[in-house]
Amino acid sequence: MSDNREQFRPPEHDNEHFLLTTVVGSYPKPTWLNRARDLYEDEDAEFDGNDWEEAKDDAARLITEEHERAGLDVVVDGEMRRNEMVEFFADRIEGYEFNGPVKVWGHNYFDKPSVAAEVEYDESWLVDEYVYTADVAERPVKVPITGPYTLASWSFNEAYENEAELAYDLADLVNEEIEKLVDAGARYIQIDEPALATTPDDHAIVGECLERIVAGIPDDVRIGLHVCYGDYSRIYPEILEFPVDEFDLELANGDYEQLDVFKDPAFDADLALGVVDAHVAEVESVEQIKENIQKGLEVVPPEQLTVSPDCGVKLLPREVAYGKMENMVTAAREVEAELDAGEIDVPEHGAVSADD
Structure with a gap:
């Protein structure tokens, strides 16, 4: 691991301290985009591929x-081009095929x-998406990629001896994609592995996948790992x-009940803290976020x-998602100033305390 974080500090940053602010990835889609997709999928509508793009x-x-506008230091495009975190990539990887939706919970279906x-690696998955976003953005852009372990775990395996071998091959493909993203200018890549939280005994497989993913990637490229609640x-x-x-961890949803897990032994990587x-459609106050x-x-x-x-905040009302981001940035800047x-006393060990 290298110290590649400072490159994301904005030139106009006022405080000496710097708490990097970003998002995990997904964001609510504008209503009109969903209507545009419906038109594109309607054979009778005069709405072709160019219109959809x-x-x-x-x-x-x-x-x-x-x-x-919310003030984030590193941005994404909200994954506006992606339908679902596994389907999107499986559709672009040779060897995958689709057989129809599978019911996963309630009335929700997943095209597993x-x-x-x-x-096999056929064509780039995300380079065009990244280049477009980087061209319109004034801040650095992060690229989230669904990790190979999740791509393997959330698919039916009909071709490999076991899931681990499939994951390793997929990791090599992810490495190839990241190399192309780096060539295009990307310097912040996030690997999403939600399946790790549900099958934690396989952490060794995920570790081997990550070794393959980062092979040959320059030290100035920041690699993050997002693991959902578990x-x-x-x-x-x-x-x-x-x-x-x-490591990007989901701790707010559990009211930080697992925070102590990461204190012993000491957490020696960077922590992206939720x-x-x-999952809550209310905007937290700046004071709550500061806490x-x-x-x-x-x-x-x-x-x-x-x-x-x-x-990812894609299931929230859009105004709530924006309000959370805006208050999050305000809270981070206030904590920096304090x-x-x-x-604010930050002891080497133990709890943080604010001066009275």
């Missing part, structure tokens, strides 16, 4: 600018793909061996802390 471009630009042949005590401290710069709950940020300072010093939502002024 223009609609996605417009949405990506709109949400990127919305992230910048099958791996019918050895997976029993983190079953993967900590083993995850500290993973070759990533930053400080707003992606949450200070919980992160119990685990790592400010120079290792990234501030973000718990998870750190500069010596009003």
Whole structure:
């Protein structure tokens, strides 16, 4: 791991301390984009592929600018071009095929793909998306990629001896994609592995996948790993061996009940701490978010802390998602100023305390 975080500090940043602010990835799609998709899928509508591409471009630009207006240091396009985190990639990987939707919970369906042949890299998955977003953005752009373990775990395996071998082959493809993204200018890549939280005993497989993913990637490229809510005590401290710069963890949703897991042994990587709950359709106050940020300072010093939502916010009302981001940035900047002024004590070990 290398110190590649400072490159994302905005030139106009006023405070000496710097808490990097970003988002996990997904964001609510504008209503008109969903209507445009319906038109594109309607054979009787006069709405062709060019119209659909223009609609996605417009949405990506709109949400990127919305992230910048909220003040985020590193932005994404809200994954406006992606339908679902596994389907999107499986549709672009040779060897996958689709057999129809599978019911996963309630009235929700997931078009769970099958791996019918050895997976192969065909065409770039995200480079065009990244280049477009970077062109319209004034801030650095992060690229979220669904990780190989989740791509394997959330698919039917009909071609490999076991899931691990499939995951390793997929990791090699992810490495190839990241190399192309780096060539295009990307310097912040986030690997999403929600399946790790549900099957934590496989952390060794995820570790091997990550070794393959980062092979040959320059040190100035920041690699993060997002792991959704689960029993983190079953993967900590083993995850500290993973070759990533930053761990993005969902702790606000559990009211930080697992925070102590990461205090012993010491957390020596960067921590991207969820400080707003992606599952609650209410905007947390700046004061509440500041308290949450200070919980992160119990685990790592400010120079290792990234501030973000718990998870993707695509299921929230758009105005709520924006309000959470805006308040999150305000809270981070206020905590920075209080750190500069010596009003927040960050001891080497133990709880953070604010001066009275």
